[in-house]
Amino acid sequence: MITYLVRRLAISIILLAIVSLLSFAIIRFAPGSKTAGGEEMSPKKLAAAEEARRAKYHLNDPWYSQYFLVMKDLFSNKLVDYNDRPVHEQIVDRLPWTMLLNAVSLVLVFGMGIPLGVAGARFRGGWRDTSSAVGAFFLLSLPGFFVSYMLCILLVKYIYVPILGVGTFGMQFSSWWQQALDTGWHLFAPALVLALPGVAVQSRYVRASLIESLSEDYIRTARAKGLSESVVYYKHALRNSLRPMVTFFGFLLAGMIAGSVIVETIFSYPGMGRLAYEALSKRNLPVLVAINFYSAVLVVMGNLLADMLYSVVDPRVRLE
Amino acid sequence: MVEPAKTFGSSLAEGLDVQTTRMRPGFVVRFRRRRVALLAFWFLMVLFFVAVATFITSRLGIHIPFDPDAQNMSQRLSPPGWPHVLGTDQFGRDVFARILNASYISMFVGFLAVAIELALGVLVGAAAGYFGGWIDNVLMRLVDALLCIPSFLLILTLVAIVSPSIWVIIAAIGVLSWMELARLVRAEFLTLREMDYVAAARALGVPAWRIILSHLLPNSLAPVLVSAVLGVAGAILTEAGLSFLGFGVQPPQASWGNIITDGKTYLLDAWWLIIWPGVAILLTTMAFYLTGEGIREVLDPKEGKRI
Numbered sequence: 001m002i003t004y005l006v007r008r009l010a011i012s013i014i015l016l017a018i019v020s021l022l023s024f025a026i027i028r029f030a031p032g033s034k035t036a037g038g039e040e041m042s043p044k045k046l047a048a049a050e051e052a053r054r055a056k057y058h059l060n061d062p063w064y065s066q067y068f069l070v071m072k073d074l075f076s077n078k079l080v081d082y083n084d085r086p087v088h089e090q091i092v093d094r095l096p097w098t099m100l101l102n103a104v105s106l107v108l109v110f111g112m113g114i115p116l117g118v119a120g121a122r123f124r125g126g127w128r129d130t131s132s133a134v135g136a137f138f139l140l141s142l143p144g145f146f147v148s149y150m151l152c153i154l155l156v157k158y159i160y161v162p163i164l165g166v167g168t169f170g171m172q173f174s175s176w177w178q179q180a181l182d183t184g185w186h187l188f189a190p191a192l193v194l195a196l197p198g199v200a201v202q203s204r205y206v207r208a209s210l211i212e213s214l215s216e217d218y219i220r221t222a223r224a225k226g227l228s229e230s231v232v233y234y235k236h237a238l239r240n241s242l243r244p245m246v247t248f249f250g251f252l253l254a255g256m257i258a259g260s261v262i263v264e265t266i267f268s269y270p271g272m273g274r275l276a277y278e279a280l281s282k283r284n285l286p287v288l289v290a291i292n293f294y295s296a297v298l299v300v301m302g303n304l305l306a307d308m309l310y311s312v313v314d315p316r317v318r319l320e
Numbered sequence: 321m322v323e324p325a326k327t328f329g330s331s332l333a334e335g336l337d338v339q340t341t342r343m344r345p346g347f348v349v350r351f352r353r354r355r356v357a358l359l360a361f362w363f364l365m366v367l368f369f370v371a372v373a374t375f376i377t378s379r380l381g382i383h384i385p386f387d388p389d390a391q392n393m394s395q396r397l398s399p400p401g402w403p404h405v406l407g408t409d410q411f412g413r414d415v416f417a418r419i420l421n422a423s424y425i426s427m428f429v430g431f432l433a434v435a436i437e438l439a440l441g442v443l444v445g446a447a448a449g450y451f452g453g454w455i456d457n458v459l460m461r462l463v464d465a466l467l468c469i470p471s472f473l474l475i476l477t478l479v480a481i482v483s484p485s486i487w488v489i490i491a492a493i494g495v496l497s498w499m500e501l502a503r504l505v506r507a508e509f510l511t512l513r514e515m516d517y518v519a520a521a522r523a524l525g526v527p528a529w530r531i532i533l534s535h536l537l538p539n540s541l542a543p544v545l546v547s548a549v550l551g552v553a554g555a556i557l558t559e560a561g562l563s564f565l566g567f568g569v570q571p572p573q574a575s576w577g578n579i580i581t582d583g584k585t586y587l588l589d590a591w592w593l594i595i596w597p598g599v600a601i602l603l604t605t606m607a608f609y610l611t612g613e614g615i616r617e618v619l620d621p622k623e624g625k626r627i
Contacts, residue, residue, distance in 0.1 A: 140606075145580060259472075
């Protein structure tokens, strides 16, 4: 177990080194301007100002030394963006919000995806199965931004759920639990939008693994004991679906930042996705390099965590 | 026996007229029994026709029903009705004409991006699966590394840096999403290369590239085809997302994503600017998903009747 972990961590570090080099190279070698506009307006001084900026941020250095500089700054906590604001400070501000959003959406995914998948497996071949399958593809095909706006119209016009930001203006003077309730209320819409494709994928996984386990002896035993169908499905058969759930959890962790770019931008949610969007609009490359790196860290961590959890949910899996 | 090529459009016929162990002659018959998948397939056929027709007529300067770029300020933000069936936008441009005009952009992005994906994925997967050894090791570690980069974020970064245009989008999507396909092809090749007929071909002195092209590739076409159909849906969704964020197809060229971006300012007053392009994206991607799923289930002997 310990040796497995050490080996996996070593592989992960090598992988991350390659990934960071790859993503840096892709950003670095893509044609296009690498500096943000700057504040200099006079056309006479523009070229000189641009040159000064390039020198200041080492953009004239060869690419490998740029890569090492960025990585050194990243690890020594000194990376600043083109406005000289520390990148880590921005990420520390934003990351907890994205984690909160994804945690709420994870609850929604399991809460809706599992019953849908069970319905598909239980009534397979019937109209409920077909509609659960078509429904899953429907959710998968829904563009996040489209459903966000539909939700906005619905919520603003009829249900009065707040759709922007994470807190009502003026609420900062209320007690902490009122603020927490307020934030939870604000989280509803973005978390729902973020969860929908996940519900689709999760329901398909659950259905497939349930069908696989239905022919097992322990299911026949459970039925023979006279247990109700719901207990057979939710308590006995669903154990077999723990593995795909773990897989999904790994995916979710891995895609946490990339997945929330659109949703966070629409709902003005102060998370990592919106940070990426803001950095993109201003060509703030140090922030983008950092976000891409941390996203890759999340992917590697997600894979590692999923592999470790497999052995927890399924004792037959041995880590070697 | 029904020739698959007759019922399937030309784009799919290339893959389907090859006789393989998995694609038994009954393929079309069995596909037809899946009503939902068949409906989705015919929807796609109609969409192809509309997209190609719109592309040709707009190049010839004929605009049906309206010029997608013609502004008419006296008619701005008029709700769906006659003559503007789906309403007009803030410049008085006809929404229906713009959605039609955007249809070939989506198809174009979807198919070209998947073509790049296919080329790269099959090439890498075939090389890794057939030759094995260190080639396999190097290529698969590269795939592992690339899979660690969240692709939407990197595509977004790439497109934003290089200045957004349709070609950059196609290239970015294609170049950054072939990895799953490579894994799939490799897995197929690993089993296929142990077959007796491959050993026989090798014993006869057939060169590796010919074994790959004429023995291994045709036999692994089925899963590749399914993955490609699903890939088109993914590429169309990605393009819509990029265009929505403003890093995609640039105005005045309409795209389903940027019609929604333009319309979001009028969200509460002009719902038709959001709904129609959204429905277009939804129906198209769903049709691709359902068709792909239908093909997969027909080809998979273990699955019973589903959709």
